[in-house]
Amino acid sequence: MMSRKILFLHGYTQSGELFYKKTSALRKNLLKVGGYTTFFPTAPIKLSAPDPADPEERASIQSQGIGDDSYGWWTKDNVTGEFLGIDLSWNYLKGYIEKEGPFDGVIGFSQGAAMAGMLCTELKSLVPEHPALKFAVLYSGFRSVLKEHDHNYPITTRTLHVLGSLDTVVSEERSAALVEACDKSTRTVYRHPGGHFVPSSKESLATVVGWIQNAVKEEEERDGESEGDGWESEEFDGIGGGM
Numbered sequence: 001m002m003s004r005k006i007l008f009l010h011g012y013t014q015s016g017e018l019f020y021k022k023t024s025a026l027r028k029n030l031l032k033v034g035g036y037t038t039f040f041p042t043a044p045i046k047l048s049a050p051d052p053a054d055p056e057e058r059a060s061i062q063s064q065g066i067g068d069d070s071y072g073w074w075t076k077d078n079v080t081g082e083f084l085g086i087d088l089s090w091n092y093l094k095g096y097i098e099k100e101g102p103f104d105g106v107i108g109f110s111q112g113a114a115m116a117g118m119l120c121t122e123l124k125s126l127v128p129e130h131p132a133l134k135f136a137v138l139y140s141g142f143r144s145v146l147k148e149h150d151h152n153y154p155i156t157t158r159t160l161h162v163l164g165s166l167d168t169v170v171s172e173e174r175s176a177a178l179v180e181a182c183d184k185s186t187r188t189v190y191r192h193p194g195g196h197f198v199p200s201s202k203e204s205l206a207t208v209v210g211w212i213q214n215a216v217k218e219e220e221e222r223d224g225e226s227e228g229d230g231w232e233s234e235e236f237d238g239i240g241g242g243m
Contacts, residue, residue, distance in 0.1 A: 004216075007103045009112030009119075011140075013047060015069040016040035019109065025200040026107075029209045035218070039100050043071040043112075045085045046094045048061065073115045083146060088184050089115070094126040101127070104216060105135035109198055110170060113141030117178055118149060120157035133157050135215040137208060140167055142174035143181045153181040158215045161189045164201070169196040182217045 010019035020027070020040045025068040032037040047070040074083040097103065109232065117139030118138050123130055135158045159182045163175050179189060198226050199205075 004034060005101065005103045006030065006036050006038050007097070007101075007106045007116075008038055008040045008205070009106065009108040009116050010040070010071075011108075012045065012072045012110050013070045014112075015071050015110075016042035016067060019112070021108075021200055024158070025205060026208065029205050030212070033209050033215055034083065036104070039096075039103070041093070041096045043073045044071070044088050045072045045075060047072050047075070073111055081146070083144070083149075084216060088181035090122065090126060093119070097127050097130060099121070102130050102188070103133065105133050105137070105212065107137040109139040110141070110196065113138035113242065114178070117141055117155055117159070117181070118144065118152040120155045120159075121152045134219040135160070135212055137162065137212065138178065140164060140170045140196055141178045142170050143178040145177075155182040156186055157182075158186045158219070160208065160215075161187065161205070161213050163189065163191050164194045164196060165191055166193070166195040166198070173238065 008016070008019055008023065010016055014022075017040070020038075023038075025128045027038050042240040073089045074086040075183065076082070079083055090229075095140050106119055108114070117138055118128075120133055123133060136155070142168045150151060161175065161179050161182075163172075167175075179187060187210065190204075190211075192201070192204050
């Protein structure tokens with residue numbers, strides 16, 4: 001049986017271990033339905049103090065705090081808005097992907113979703129021999145507003161944006177910016193009636209796992225037809241709608 005792997009990127013103030021625990025229901029469904037094994041790296045930046053400059057980071061700190069297992073993919077300069085440490089994270093992910101990959105897709109939460117979105121395009125530079133990701137599931141994600149990251153957009157990988165209608169950490173405007181940064185023909189939006197977390201209701205799990213199964217099937221069929229690396233995506237019309 002073909003090995004199927006998914007990379008999970010945790011949110012700000014979390015860790016790979018914590019994200020592993022928080023996605024228990026999703027992991028079990030992915031293994032049961034699709035035979036997926038899941039991988040949870042911990043970001044290389046250890047957090048030791050609050051960074052109040054970024055709303056998403058500040059809200060995460062207020063709701064979860066900075067503990068011994070708190071990490072981030074970057075911190076933010078209070079004056080310039082620069083993402084501090086993101087190059088370190090890219091180098092870390094390069095080594096991790098080379099060791100544990102190849103991956104079929106990526107799933108990210110909050111800051112991890114922002115990172116996952118950029119990874120869809122950054123992967124070609126990081127690990128040139130790695131095939132294009134078949135999908136990305138982005139929970140409570142947002143787009144980087146820094147010009148130095150503009151080359152990561154638009155995102156043409158199939159993306160599922162899972163947004164909480166009661167999310168007070170990542171604003172609707174920030175989430176919409178990431179959705180708009182993805183190609184209209186490859187993006188899908190699913191809203192759940194909750195806040196800033198990965199939902200585990202039966203409906204949410206069925207939606208996400210079903211979408212992943214469909215995305216992978218269509219990408220593999222397309223790869224077989226093209227017999228090459230080039231692939232195009234179509235909109236999955238089973239869930240939600242575009243923003």
